[in-house]
Amino acid sequence: MTMDELLGELSRAHHPHPPATSAEIAEFESRVGWKLDDALRAFYLHCNGAELFEPLPDARYIILPLAKIRRARVAIFGRDEDSAGPPDLWTLVDAQDGEWALLDTSAGSGPYPLLDAWHETFPNRCRPIATSFREFLARALAGGDQLYWLNEDGPPES
Secondary structure, three states: OOOEEEEEEEEHHHOOOOOOHHHHOOOOOOOOOOOOHHHHHHHHHHHHOOEOOOOOOOOOOOOOOOOHHHHHHHHHHHHHHHHHOOOOOOEEOOOOOOEEEEOOOOOOOOOEEEEEEEEOOOOOOOOOEEEOHHHHHHEEEEEEEEOOHHHHOOOOOO
């Protein structure tokens, strides 16, 4: 599916938030020091966060609004220091119960891969779950209200 098709599906059957403004995106990029890739920019211009399948408080997929995206080490351990994890991993999806899908911005430009992270094993065990946000969203929407990567033995195929 194209990004436009995925966003259409999101609007039809899920719980998107109102869109982010260009000013909010610019403020976000200034705050974090990296640029949204094309798929993330399209998503945030369409909706500034969303819950998939179920609304809060029962949502298992909570795609965070820009204002709530933080370094993973801050979200998980409450401190922004190297001993708590790498600086280039950012929370993108709160999957509840300490499970996160993280955006890896270490390459410097997108598309950014997504990694699985659980608070009990972060940062030592983070495995790839999607090569891009577009792939992540397609797999999440197709997988029903299950965290698709928890049923897989290894990284996704490209």
